[in-house]
Amino acid sequence: MSGHPPSTYEPKTGIERWLDARLPIVRLAVDLMDFPTPKNLNYWWTFGGILAVCLVTQIVTGVILAMHYVPNADMAFNSVEHIMRDVNYGWLVRYIHANGASMFFLAVYIHMARGMYYGSYKAPREVLWLLGCIIYLLMMATAFMGYVLPWGQMSFAGAVVITSLFSAFDQVIPGLGTAITTWLWGGFAVGGATLNRFFSLHYLLPFMIAGVVVLHIWALHVPGNNNPTGVEVKSKQDTLPFHPYYTVKDGFAIVAFFVLFAWFVFFAPEALGHVDNQTPANPLVTPAHIVPEWYFLPFYAILRSIPQKLFGVLAMFGSIGMLFALPWLDTSKVKSMRYRPSARIFFLLFVATTVLLGWCGGKEPDDMVMTMGHTATGDPTGFSVVWFSRILAVYYFAYFLLVLPILGLRETPTQVPANISTPVLGGAAMPAGSAAQAEKKG
Amino acid sequence: MVDTANAESHLKDDPSRRDFIHIAAVTGAVGGVAALAWPLVDQMNPSGDTLALATVEYDFSKVALGQQVSINWRGKPVFIRHRTPAEIAKAVADDHAAMPDPQTDEARVKPGKADWLVLVGVCTHLGCVPGFGGGEYGGWLCPCHGSVYDTSGRIRHGPAPKNLAVPDYAFTGPTKVKIG
Numbered sequence: 001m002s003g004h005p006p007s008t009y010e011p012k013t014g015i016e017r018w019l020d021a022r023l024p025i026v027r028l029a030v031d032l033m034d035f036p037t038p039k040n041l042n043y044w045w046t047f048g049g050i051l052a053v054c055l056v057t058q059i060v061t062g063v064i065l066a067m068h069y070v071p072n073a074d075m076a077f078n079s080v081e082h083i084m085r086d087v088n089y090g091w092l093v094r095y096i097h098a099n100g101a102s103m104f105f106l107a108v109y110i111h112m113a114r115g116m117y118y119g120s121y122k123a124p125r126e127v128l129w130l131l132g133c134i135i136y137l138l139m140m141a142t143a144f145m146g147y148v149l150p151w152g153q154m155s156f157a158g159a160v161v162i163t164s165l166f167s168a169f170d171q172v173i174p175g176l177g178t179a180i181t182t183w184l185w186g187g188f189a190v191g192g193a194t195l196n197r198f199f200s201l202h203y204l205l206p207f208m209i210a211g212v213v214v215l216h217i218w219a220l221h222v223p224g225n226n227n228p229t230g231v232e233v234k235s236k237q238d239t240l241p242f243h244p245y246y247t248v249k250d251g252f253a254i255v256a257f258f259v260l261f262a263w264f265v266f267f268a269p270e271a272l273g274h275v276d277n278q279t280p281a282n283p284l285v286t287p288a289h290i291v292p293e294w295y296f297l298p299f300y301a302i303l304r305s306i307p308q309k310l311f312g313v314l315a316m317f318g319s320i321g322m323l324f325a326l327p328w329l330d331t332s333k334v335k336s337m338r339y340r341p342s343a344r345i346f347f348l349l350f351v352a353t354t355v356l357l358g359w360c361g362g363k364e365p366d367d368m369v370m371t372m373g374h375t376a377t378g379d380p381t382g383f384s385v386v387w388f389s390r391i392l393a394v395y396y397f398a399y400f401l402l403v404l405p406i407l408g409l410r411e412t413p414t415q416v417p418a419n420i421s422t423p424v425l426g427g428a429a430m431p432a433g434s435a436a437q438a439e440k441k442g
Numbered sequence: 443m444v445d446t447a448n449a450e451s452h453l454k455d456d457p458s459r460r461d462f463i464h465i466a467a468v469t470g471a472v473g474g475v476a477a478l479a480w481p482l483v484d485q486m487n488p489s490g491d492t493l494a495l496a497t498v499e500y501d502f503s504k505v506a507l508g509q510q511v512s513i514n515w516r517g518k519p520v521f522i523r524h525r526t527p528a529e530i531a532k533a534v535a536d537d538h539a540a541m542p543d544p545q546t547d548e549a550r551v552k553p554g555k556a557d558w559l560v561l562v563g564v565c566t567h568l569g570c571v572p573g574f575g576g577g578e579y580g581g582w583l584c585p586c587h588g589s590v591y592d593t594s595g596r597i598r599h600g601p602a603p604k605n606l607a608v609p610d611y612a613f614t615g616p617t618k619v620k621i622g
Binding site: 189 | 483486492512514519567568569570571573599600602
């Protein structure tokens with residue numbers, strides 16, 4: 001189904017008619033609620049709604065935190081302690097915000113994996129996918145700058161490492177990288193000026209995310225939702241109105257998701273943080289083992305797997321760049337991997353690879369995956385984390401650059417159903433007409 | 443006598459005149475936007491008070507042989523290391539070993555002051571502060587991505603491309619050094 005069907009909204013009262021002629025905002029809301037949605041969406045499709053709630057949660061708690069937080073290098077750390085100890089319910093708001101970031105990324109990774117499995121990035125949804133990638137980039141920038149604000153040791157080290165990524169440009173044009181980092185820092189090192197601008201941008205970016213989310217939903221409503229079969233909607237019988245069917249389904253998933261969220265907030269609020277961030281930032285010492293937040297670990301592992309500065313940085317940015325190129329790398333016309341048995345295996349390997357890269361990112365490069373012996377000085381030797389991450393990084397890139405382009409041309413997909421209803425109502429072989437009849441009988 | 447009708451149509455249709463107006467307008471607009479954008483970009487560069495904190499002086503009389511202090515210079519750590527003869531000998535012995543950024547130990551200290559090594563304590567990879575005593579060369583080891591520096595602060599292996607930087611400095615007295 002392409003675009004919105006004719007509007008069903010009929011203003012009943014005089015006031016509604018008056019408003020509808022001037023700003024048809026009620027009509028917009030009613031049409032959104034009426035939007036014909038494929039009837040076979042499973043729970044993987046609820047993460048869009050979950051993400052919308054995550055964004056609102058972060059903005060509301062963030063605006064509140066900004067009422068009490070002081071973006072000054074001498075006061076930031078203490079102002080966070082003030083929020084935790086003195087501000088009424090400050091601990092609750094801050095723990096929701098801090099864990100909310102992790103929950104947001106958890107949901108977005110599931111949302112992205114769903115899109116990758118069911119081929120939601122393929123024509124005619126490429127722009128929808130690209131807008132999603134932009135949202136993800138903005139999320140990463142926002143999360144990074146937010147993590148700097150408490151101005152603990154991990155905040156500081158994170159700010160140093162991430163901004164210093166740009167110093168790799170010194171290897172392209174001498175002086176360029178230094179000029180960029182100096183400009184980003186507002187000084188010769190990460191300091192008060194850096195903190196203050198990160199606060200400003202951390203406040204700005206979520207609203208930009210909200211803006212791109214509007215475009216994302218707009219781009220969704222032109223072709224309509226993809227669905228688990230990957231077969232486009234063919235008739236009205238394939239769809240249900242968004243409300244009440246998917247408001248209820250999404251609502252249930254949101255509640256379930258918030259049970260997990262609440263468990264972290266109330267029972268393990270520091271589980272996803274790092275103890276070194278309980279120490280105020282000290283520019284003269286870097287903690288012995290620094291790691292980013294869990295949601296950046298796979299990219300951090302890719303960065304560390306390459307022992308050359310510029311190529312390490314390029315590989316890290318490239319690993320995210322792959323997502324943008326994805327719609328044009330996958331040559332298969334079949335959207336859903338339900339009907340691509342071999343692609344399904346490669347995809348599961350890809351998910352496992354990303355998770356294992358994350359595990360590697362949390363270890364030290366010289367840690368051993370498998371110890372095979374010891375050196376004269378007693379250090380273990382064997383299969384090290386850095387080598388493991390190299391192998392994983394190769395598969396990460398190969399999935400995008402080799403597997404998806406080649407597999408689409410070579411594999412034999414299984415029978416794709418004629419329409420959405422067939423697999424539900426019986427037999428993949430049933431032609432479209434009989435499915436519609438079966439539905440009438442049922 | 444001037445043919446007014448011809449002159450008017452000439453004014454209307456002269457394409458070069460139109461083009462000139464378009465190009466001039468666009469150039470003016472682009473120049474104006476750029477002139478306005480530059481202050482908005484440049485405001486993020488170091489401010490005057492940051493630039494003013496260019497030098498720092500330090501009295502190293504209390505730094506015993508084999509000790510190191512970190513002082514803050516422009517927000518960055520500067521290591522002032524009182525090197526032992528063994529450390530110096532080790533650094534000099536490796537002067538011609540293969541390394542990513544070859545440099546002699548002599549070039550990294552002031553003449554006759556080889557026991558004082560002054561370095562910007564910022565890893566040239568991604569800016570972490572290396573710790574002394576780690577790594578197989580007896581120098582510094584960066585905790586972030588494992589770059590190993592020797593007792594002269596030269597990069598020996600790991601992702602860092604350059605040696606630890608030697609800042610501009612001068613000995614201003616028997617026990618005083620001025621950085622910057």
